[in-house]
Amino acid sequence: xxxxSTKPLVxxxxxxxxxxxxxxxxxxxxxxxVVGEVIVVDNGSVDxxxxxxxKKGATVLYESRKGYGSACLKALTHIKDSQTRPDIVVFLDAxxxxxxxxxxxxxxxxxDDQADLVIGSRALGEKESGSMTFPQVFGNWLxxxxxxxxxxxxxxxxxxxxxxxxxxxxxxQMKDQNYGWTVEMQLKSARLKLRNTEVPVNYxxxxxxxxxxxxxxxTIMAGYKILFTIFRYx
Numbered sequence: 001x002x003x004x005s006t007k008p009l010v011x012x013x014x015x016x017x018x019x020x021x022x023x024x025x026x027x028x029x030x031x032x033x034v035v036g037e038v039i040v041v042d043n044g045s046v047d048x049x050x051x052x053x054x055k056k057g058a059t060v061l062y063e064s065r066k067g068y069g070s071a072c073l074k075a076l077t078h079i080k081d082s083q084t085r086p087d088i089v090v091f092l093d094a095x096x097x098x099x100x101x102x103x104x105x106x107x108x109x110x111x112d113d114q115a116d117l118v119i120g121s122r123a124l125g126e127k128e129s130g131s132m133t134f135p136q137v138f139g140n141w142l143x144x145x146x147x148x149x150x151x152x153x154x155x156x157x158x159x160x161x162x163x164x165x166x167x168x169x170x171x172x173q174m175k176d177q178n179y180g181w182t183v184e185m186q187l188k189s190a191r192l193k194l195r196n197t198e199v200p201v202n203y204x205x206x207x208x209x210x211x212x213x214x215x216x217x218x219t220i221m222a223g224y225k226i227l228f229t230i231f232r233y234x
Contacts, residue, residue: 003110008034009085009086010034010035010036010090011037011038012089013089013090014041014053014092014094015072015093016042016045016094017042017045017049019045019047019094020045020047023052023056026092026093027058029099030103034107035103037059038058039059039060039061039075039079041074042061043067043071044066061074061075068178069174069175070178072174073174076174088107089163090103090106090162091161091162091164093160093161095207095208096207097131097203098120099203102201106120106163107163109199110165114195116164117163117164117168117197118162118199119162119196120162121201122203124200127202128203128204139226140158144156144157147190150230152190157198159182162185168192171192172185179226180225183229183230184229188233
């Protein structure tokens, strides 16, 4: 369904864990002229992440179960229970590594009825030196090639900055509670033959230390879960 004739309602979901130094910048840079609600899900922070997000006008939810997917699922429950539901949902990290001002070009293929899922590809955009570790770059390369081999979809990235038609998101019946969230979305969209596309997005060094790529354990666990998820849905 084309959204060209009406202004689409867009909700932004931002999982956050100890991002008090970054989340304010992210919220300041979201183009609110095209966004209806920004939902920050505090995933057990011990700093003032929630306080900063509230001050910036975001809807703040709390999810004690650790995991990126758990935080996203919490936000989706909130949306489902809301009286007004969005046409498009955008996922964005809280660490200021993405450029929120690029959101309009991310949602445009959906508005134009050319796509149901749009991945912001860091591989196609400009990356600041040091913004991605070697394991991240290699992991994305390997995962996207396996997806193309087994599922026939030529993704170039598993980037977290993405937009999806809300009705399509519901059809995916997302379940992953941690590292496999992004790849689960892409695999299920391929299996359901949704219209997938990518747009180039820029990427910079995050503020603070990554909970995933910033530790050896996090890198290994994320890599294992992504590969496990790819083979799980074959």
